[in-house]
Amino acid sequence: MARRRLSKKLEGSAIGIARHELHLVSRDASNIEGNASGWVKPANVEEVVTILRDCHARRIPFVARGAGTGLAGGAVPTMGSIVISMMGMNRIRSVDADGRFAWVEPGVLNADLSRAVARHGLHFAPDPSSQQSCTIGGNVANNSGGPHCLSTGVTSAHVLAIEAVLSDGSVVTLDQESSPFDLRGAFIGSEGMFGIATAIKVRLTQNAPHHATVVVGFPTIDGGARAVSAIIAAGIVPSALEMMDAPITRAVESYVHAGFPLDVGALLIIEVDGLPHGVEADIDSCLTICRQHEASYIRRAQTDAERAIIWKGRKTAFGAIARIKPNYYLHDTVVPRRRLAEVLGKIGHIAAAENLQVMNVFHAGDGNLHPLLLFDRREEGIMPGECYPESTVLVSRSVTSCRSCSTKPALPRSRSFGEPSILRVWRIPARCCRLGRDVEIRSPRPRALGCEDSDMTRSKGLSSGVLRFEPDELIVTVRAGTTMEELASVLGSKRQRLRIPAIGTVGGALATRRNGPFPSDNFALPNIVLKIHAVDGSGNAFVAGGGTVKNVSGFDLVKLLVGSWGTLATITEATLRTEPIPGCSRWFVGAGDVGALYRPALVAPCRNGWCVNLEGHPDDVAQQAALLENYDEIAPPAALEMIELFSIAESPPERLEMTPAIFDICRRLKSEFDPDNTLSPLLSARWGLA
Amino acid sequence: MIFAAVDPDDLASCVSCGLCLPHCPTYRITGNDSQSPRGRIELVAAVRGGEIPLDDGVRHSLNSCVQCMGCLPACPSSVRYDRIIAPVIDELASTSARKVMVKRFLFRALTAIAALAQRLHLMPRRFPIPPVAVRMRRLRVPAASKNNRGEVILFRGCVMDMWYRQVHQATVDVLSRLGYNVRLSDPGMCCGALHAHAGIAEPASKLTANVRKCHSGSILIVNSAGCGAHLLRHAEGLGEVVDVMEFVSRHLDESPLDLGSRSDDVVVVHDACHLRNIQGSHLATHRVLDLFYEVRSIPDDGLCCGAGGAYAIDHAASAKHIVDRKNEAIQSVLDAQVRYISSGNPGCSGQLQAHRPQTWNALTIVHPIELVARALGSEDRHQSHHQGDADRS
Ligand SMILES: Cc1cc2nc3c(=O)[nH]c(=O)nc-3n(C[C@H](O)[C@H](O)[C@H](O)COP(=O)(O)OP(=O)(O)OC[C@H]3O[C@@H](n4cnc5c(N)ncnc54)[C@H](O)[C@@H]3O)c2cc1C
């Protein structure tokens, strides 16, 4: 009945109820099956609004669907939901090649976007292995990353704004300016539970002028894992570090014929890109380290075609599994890099004991493991339920041996492995759409703490000190009251840094999202914040995020807290991703065009025009500097002084023009976190949230 | 059991990863799962397993497959979609008698009536069949010589022979220049590819058997990618079936030919699905043309143009939609230097020709072997029938 009324309203895109269509939209690339009661393919925002309004009024659950390549069943409709296919909205609305961004609709395929902007020398950096098939909408909902997010970061570092329709049909634009909280950041990774994205403003990245892609073979997976840790520990962050074990290498090789060696225990793909001198120096160091770790095979791609086929091999690995067994169950989990070898060993051990066939292909640089359990769904007793518990045992047993990890739930009902705090799914923001999804939302188990000083602007009152600096992991955990200067000097002792101005305290920098003049990329706030300890307005202490180098799916509380000016919670401790200090850094001031530079570390307005910072290998920096016409080199302190005068706005936004829908979300967030308005009451009042 | 002829192991080997989706032309134009390889495989499996009935929706999904096999090389699990869809199409066709009648008629029309209708200007302009030359030339074949490197047989086929005789001439010229004695297959001998594509199994296999009988043991040179793919699939008994460009690519190095100077002309190469996805030999065309011309690929991962046997006639609306997308991709690499679009399959050439935008007047759609013949300065410069729009009105 409801369905019929819906279809009447939507002349252009009536609800489809054909049996065979429903059968197909009820499944995706996971092993989970749903039961759609209808499906619809809106062509524009207005149609999405109509559909959601109707669903809202009739309380019909709905699920957005991109290409259906998700491995966690995100697009699978349960409880007779209506499936809203976003494939009808697949236009690239506009490209700004100079500003290096584009507005795209959610149904645009990831690889198509990069192809479309290739003539401007640009690409969309997140490159999940499914990139040829998956949509930007799906990438946003899953906060997807790929092999190259080691250096460029996951989707959230590349999405500037989102136009979305909320479950009641209201249309909002989420960016870092339109609300006091980073709702954009909270939307990314929310797996369709926040609303339906109808347009996305993506950041486009310059194509690297030079690449080195090398395939390295190791006798054991252990040796490979150690080499990976050693490379990062040496201060090199390649653009990709991917590993495949022997069985999966064999499966892939028989498909792509990339010439992968079949007699090795593990294969490591190392890619370094950027300017030529730096690339060559870094790849040389990587290979030296590999040799020290008994690499038995080294081959560098000589042509673009060779490079392409190596990546094709890596990226089709999941699919190639069927050469061994027709079904697989995938785990997606992040462990500290230095414990890679240990965890892999344990996984192999448990799998052998449970008589399970397991294969490994993973983002080694991030410590992001994907143990794949192979099975044949036609075998007696395998489905349902029997394989899952065993596999759950597998990963929970192996990863809880690690101190911290974050897990992308790979089952429809999210299961947490290990401590509850590793799940980043917390409170539901104001409006939770997808009424029908039976995702279990875990709220933190708050431990009441006396909260002495809840005003973020006075966070200096909080205890200070660097708690744990793990230079080999590029991670530092620090108390919020620590000064940025102190932190910088601790990091500097190991030639590492944060690209945040050395002003004030860590808590203050986070609460005010103080990036200063530095570009808001993967190395800026909020993207470098991995985990936060905080205390909410009722005095409940909680933890958000995970202490590993990569966190992806789930409602991203960290993003909400960073930049909220202490109005939601008081940050007490933070785990941050650090960065090795490059070999050479030079500063220039002038007024000419800087468009020809390749990813300069900084370009900031100053009173003389532009202040430019070039970093990297000395020879590359010299070459880049030669491109700067009418620029003078200056000393770093003078440069910093010049820019700071111009760009560090220290005061919170005065009055915000919030749309009613956004205002509503923010108010609900505020009352959820701080019902009595004890945190930054003045600011909250100024924003109308109190 | 419905679809009993499909091997259940073939169905089970699909892990539903979706990596084939963007390579499917029907999925590209609709974005619907029911129009995708993954969806079609699941539908066959579900119908076969009795989960869902074989209703009109399922029939439409399966019948609207272009059978371009774009999904075949795209699949990392090596799902044999070809083995899945062929018996399905046969079964669907045999349970719909009227369709078979219509198709039989269509094929007869294709080979004879259409030619006449065209000459009488009765054929709609957008019909994906090129105009027939008013004066059909006899093929001139140089006399065989003992000093030559061996004998090859040029498979003339039906459509090629009727509509693309100039391609045959160019093939004969180039092969002779490479030092081979060329013999022609019997005129009118059809391989049965179109029939097989449409699910009319019986005449298809008869025709194929005939080719096998006449040419067992020989090297059969085919310049229609569609025929080549079909013959290759049924190659047992035939000596070797090889696409002309693949053959030239293999033997060019050994020949004492003077390749002459490079032309300034730019060629956009359309990879026929039958070369790319089934024979896997599309790169030969790029390699060979690259010796003489600047070659550009079409930046759409070799997506099908919608020609697919009789698809362009059977499913005209989808085919049009698909070719429009192809044209857009071609357009993105066009500039003033581009003079030719090359295609190694008559079906594709016809499809591109019928739907070419008005703005492409300066472009000629040719078979790559014609370009080679031209570059080698073969004395006989046969004009292509596709000289701009001039002779189409
Ligand atoms: C072979 C293979 C390799 C993969 N490799 C990776 C990898 O390296 N890294 C990685 O992160 N993932 C990977 N994945 C998982 C998956 O492809 C990605 O997460 C991808 O981003 C999903 O995109 P999609 O368009 O298929 O989304 P779908 O699967 O259709 O949907 C995924 C989720 O997004 C939601 N959604 C879709 N569109 C919208 C929208 N417009 N608004 C709001 N919500 C929406 C859905 O409701 C669902 O919850 C891989 C999958 C496969 C099969």
Ligand code: SF4
């Ligand atoms: S056919 Fe192949 S590529 Fe397509 S979904 Fe199945 S396994 Fe994946």
Ligand code: SF4
């Ligand atoms: S053969 Fe072509 S049209 Fe048919 S499913 Fe495969 S890619 Fe799609």
